Amino acid sequence: MEDTATDYKLLYENALAAHKKVVAEKDEQIQALNFELDKYKRYIFGKKNEKLASLHTDINQIDLFELGADQQQQEELSQQAADVVKEKAPAKKREKGTGRMLLSENLRREIIIIEPAEDVTGCTIIGEEVTEVLDLIPAEFFVKRYIRYKYTRANGEGIITASLPDRVIDKGIPSEAVIAQMVVDRAANRKYVFGLPLHRQIDKYRRLGVNVPASTASDWIMKGWQHLAPLWELLKLLVLNQKYLQLDESPLKVLDRDHKNGIHQGYMWIYNAPCDKLTLFDYRKGRDQSGPKQMLEGYAGILQVDGYSVYEKLFGNHPDILLVYCMAHSRRNRGGGPLR
Secondary structure, eight states: HHHHHHHHHHHHHHHHHHHHHHHHHHHHHHHHHHHHHHHHHHHHSGGGGTOOOOHHHHHHHGGGGTTTHHHHHHHHHHHHHHHHHHHHHHOOOOOOOOOOOOEEEEOOOOOOOOOOSSSOTTOOOOOOOOOOOOOOOOOOOOOOOOHHHHHHHTSSSEEEEOOOOOOTTOOOOOOHOOOOHHHHHHHHTTTTSSSSOOOHHHHHHHHTOOOOOOHHHHHHHHHHHHHHHHHHHHHHHHHHTTTEEEEEEEEEEEEEEESSTTTTEEEEEEEETTTTTTEEEEESSSOOOHHHHHTTTTEEEEEESSSOOHHHHHHTSSSSSSEEEEEHHHGGGGGGOOOO
């Protein structure tokens, strides 16, 4: 009897040890899977990956927080993903004879007729071979010389002289075309178009035969921007009359001679109207509430923002503004912590 009890006890201990081993292995597996899932969530919803829209919106907005579903559900989701890939239109094959780049019909055509070297007298034209070559005329500075004749009245009562055309800079050297080109070429932290800093423009102009001092070029650009202010005010009116706006602020380093490091941290506030694809940029030296408070005074509609506390303080209980938030920031915050 005693031997039987000992055998049962030994069997029980062995079974318990085996069970604990299995549980420990399962715990390790669960921990590893949770770690992988956490990395995947950070990859999808992290701050640096919000541009991965294709991963957010495909497969009918699959809830990525239901990844703990059973095997059958996971297989269904995988099949949905495969179906989405199959539905993508295959790349069109090039038609025969269309391997070369097509040149826009909007480009000016210069017709050059080349005749055969031998005599074609008495021959009949039966067709033509057409070859198009892309060419350009390099940028060239030139001088407009306005000559205004002076006329004296016959009765000797004064002199008549024509008036000069209006210029962007009164009594200045540059034409409106020069200033417009400098403004378009200018680059500084996403604010301009072609990414050509001022010192590179100056080097480029010097090679073209015109030496423009840096301080002069900077003054020209500032004068040009003053003439664009009415267009910015018009854009502001159009954007703030939208019923749905997206708002965010982006850090911007700005050169500052008065700052100890020669640079200060500014902010570009972006007001985006996605329905009409209009975007308004408003630069501020700080990130406090003065910017959006001033810009959105009198605004009525839906305002979508992230979790920055300034928005809640300003518009959380606003009678005319419905404050909504960003889903990517909301998902990122499931583990707690700030929405930023």
